[in-house]
Amino acid sequence: xxxxxxxxxxxxxxxxxxxxxxxxxxxxxxxxxxxxxxxxxxxxxxxxxxxxxxxxxxxxxxxxxxxxxxxxxxxxxxxxxxxxxxxxxxxxxxxxxxxxxxxxxxxxxxxxxxxxxxxxxxxxxxxxxxxxxxxxxxxxxxxxxxxxxxxxxxxxxxxxxxxxxxxxxxxxxxxxxxxxxxxxxxxxxxxxxxxxxxxxxxxxxxxxxxxxxxxxxxxxxxxxxx
Numbered sequence: 001x002x003x004x005x006x007x008x009x010x011x012x013x014x015x016x017x018x019x020x021x022x023x024x025x026x027x028x029x030x031x032x033x034x035x036x037x038x039x040x041x042x043x044x045x046x047x048x049x050x051x052x053x054x055x056x057x058x059x060x061x062x063x064x065x066x067x068x069x070x071x072x073x074x075x076x077x078x079x080x081x082x083x084x085x086x087x088x089x090x091x092x093x094x095x096x097x098x099x100x101x102x103x104x105x106x107x108x109x110x111x112x113x114x115x116x117x118x119x120x121x122x123x124x125x126x127x128x129x130x131x132x133x134x135x136x137x138x139x140x141x142x143x144x145x146x147x148x149x150x151x152x153x154x155x156x157x158x159x160x161x162x163x164x165x166x167x168x169x170x171x172x173x174x175x176x177x178x179x180x181x182x183x184x185x186x187x188x189x190x191x192x193x194x195x196x197x198x199x200x201x202x203x204x205x206x207x208x209x210x211x212x213x214x215x216x217x218x219x220x221x222x223x224x225x226x
Contacts, residue, residue, distance in 0.1 A: 001067045001077065001203065001211040015064040015218075016057055022221045023055070023066055024048050031225055045135040056132045060199055067203050067211060075205035076133030080125040082198050085117050093120060099127065101146035118152055118200070122192055125202035126150065126176060133204045146179040147190075155194035168213035170194075178204075 024036040027048070037049040047054065052072040058065050060079035067077040085092050093116065097105055104123060111119050126147050131140040153173045176190040191203045191211055203211050 001065060001201075001213050012059045012062075012064065016059060018218070018221050019064050019066050019216070020046070020055075020057065022216075022224060023068060024053070025224070027051065027053050027068075027070070033225065041135050043136050043139055045132070045137070056129070058128075058132075058201075063195065063199065065195075065201065067205075069205055069208060071207075073206045073208070074133050074135060075203065075208060076129040076131065077201065077203050078125040078128035078132065079195060080121045080128070080200045080202075082117050082121045082200065085120065096120075099142040101143055103146050103148070107150070115152060119150065121200045122150055122153060122202070123147060125200045126178075126190065126192070126204070129202040129204045130178065144180055146182075148177050148179060149175045150192070151175055153192045153194055153200065155197045168195075168215065170213070172203075172210050174210070 020038075021033055021036060024038075025031060025033060028036060028051070030036075038046040039049050040046050045056075052070055054069045054072060054074050056067050056075050056077045058077045058079040060081050063079060065077055065079055067075050069075045088095060093105075093108055100108065100123065108116065108120060108123065127140075127142045127145050128138075130145060131137055131142065134140060151173060156170065170193055172191040172193045174189065174191050176192060178185045178188055178190065187206045189205055189208045193201050193211075193213070195201045195213070201213075
C-alpha cells in the first residue's frame with residue numbers, strides 16, 4: 001500500500017492520477033507514461049491493460065492511497081475519517097442505519113461516544129473497500145454485507161526510512177470476517193489499521209498478505225518522470 005499527501009484537498013484528483021501512473025509505470029518498468037493504458041468497467045473502476053496488476057485507490061484528508069496485487073486478484077481499499085462524523089450530529093448511527101446489516105447495527109449500538117465514532121468508521125471503511133474490491137463502488141447492496149469480529153483498532157505505529165521512502169510499521173488487525181446472506185466469504189483477507197489518529201484504513205482481497213504502508217514523497221514521483 002502506497003500513499004502520498006498534498007497540502008490541499010483540491011489537488012486530490014491530480015495526486016490520484018500521479019500515483020496511479022507512477023505505480024503502473026514502475027510495474028511496466030518504464031518512465032514513458034504513454035506506455036500505460038487503462039480500461040474501465042461499467043462502474044468506472046480502472047485496470048491496467050494486458051497485465052496481472054490489480055489495484056484500488058482511496059482519498060481522504062489530503063492523502064491519496066493505492067493498494068496493488070500482482071496476482072490478477074481484485075483488491076479494495078478505503079480511507080475513512082473519524083472526524084467526518086462531526087458533520088452529521090449525534091444521530092449519525094440512526095441516519096445511516098439502512099447501510100448496515102441488522103447484526104452490525106446491534107453490535108454498533110453497544111458503543112457510545114468516541115468509541116462509537118471509531119467503530120462506525122471502521123465498518124464504513126470495510127463496506128467501501130469490499131465494494132471497491134467487487135468493482136461496483138456504492139452501487140453495492142451495503143446492507144447485505146455482514147461484517148463480524150470487528151474490533152476497535154488503536155493508532156500505534158513506528159516508522160523507518162528506506163531509500164528515501166517512509167515505511168510505516170504497524171500491526172494490522174485481521175480478525176474481521178464477512179458474511180453475505182449468512183454465508184461466510186472464506187477466501188477473503190480483511191485488514192484494518194489507522195493511518196493516523198483520525199484516518200481508518202481497510203484493505204480487502206483474496207489470499208493477500210498483510211499490507212505494507214509506504215509513504216512516497218511527491219518529489220520522488222515527479223523526479224521519476226523527469
